[in-house]
Amino acid sequence: MSVQFYDAHNHLQDDRFGDQSRLVEVAAREGVARMVVNGACEEDWPLVRESARRFPQVLASFGYHPWYLHERTPDWQLVLIEFLKSVPSAVGEIGLDRWKNDLPYEGQEEAFIWQLRLAAERELPVSIHCLQAWGRLHELLRENPRPACGFLLHSYGGPREMVAPLAALGAYFSFPGYFMHARKVRQREAFAAVPMDRLLVETDAPDQLLPEEANRFPLRDASGRSINHPANLAAVYAFMAKEHAIPLPEFANRIGENFQRLFGRQS
Numbered sequence: 001m002s003v004q005f006y007d008a009h010n011h012l013q014d015d016r017f018g019d020q021s022r023l024v025e026v027a028a029r030e031g032v033a034r035m036v037v038n039g040a041c042e043e044d045w046p047l048v049r050e051s052a053r054r055f056p057q058v059l060a061s062f063g064y065h066p067w068y069l070h071e072r073t074p075d076w077q078l079v080l081i082e083f084l085k086s087v088p089s090a091v092g093e094i095g096l097d098r099w100k101n102d103l104p105y106e107g108q109e110e111a112f113i114w115q116l117r118l119a120a121e122r123e124l125p126v127s128i129h130c131l132q133a134w135g136r137l138h139e140l141l142r143e144n145p146r147p148a149c150g151f152l153l154h155s156y157g158g159p160r161e162m163v164a165p166l167a168a169l170g171a172y173f174s175f176p177g178y179f180m181h182a183r184k185v186r187q188r189e190a191f192a193a194v195p196m197d198r199l200l201v202e203t204d205a206p207d208q209l210l211p212e213e214a215n216r217f218p219l220r221d222a223s224g225r226s227i228n229h230p231a232n233l234a235a236v237y238a239f240m241a242k243e244h245a246i247p248l249p250e251f252a253n254r255i256g257e258n259f260q261r262l263f264g265r266q267s
């Protein structure tokens, strides 16, 4: 059987993409068996649900990302609960961000904790974005209920020393194609510390473009800017298999098992 790939994190609903069916078709042809499609705000959630209903490869995930919290309506929590009930789904993308310019930090922790608790109560896997708030994230994860199945730190860019304490709390870590760039040495060193049974792979498409020489599916948005194709997942797997000195089919099997352990009950 051909090798199967699991995309732990992307944004298929992003309006920078054109026709989704073509993207999914190409990705499926390249061996992408499943992808977690993350909604980041209320506007996204119906689009994500629609994708999940259209494509068997798509696992829906609904959450409020810190970048869009200012858009939230007074009813956002009720709306989120309704979406989670409506299709098999995960929670995310949620998170903490102290990196983005002009983004207020105030309110982020409250929204994060509420969504984390919701995931824990419902035993749903949760996908977490974190930039420059690793210490605080660790504290909040330690102090609050967490989903028994675990949680995903997508595009983990935190310190290498924090991998073990976060893994002890139930973390999985997904590696994006963007970290294949030669300059991303620190991030690759952190990933070298991730236990093999906690490792996942992602595209974060349409973001986090991989190096040009590895990009077999060049794609541009309407304004002409390069964006990442979900079918690039295979190249990220190949890179990581090589880093681990494991043959690609065996590496892919192990990542597939990790994916099923974290996300497999939502199908």
Ligand SMILES: [Zn+2]
Pocket (backbone or CB within 6 Å): 009, 010, 011, 038, 093, 204
């Ligand atoms: Zn994302």
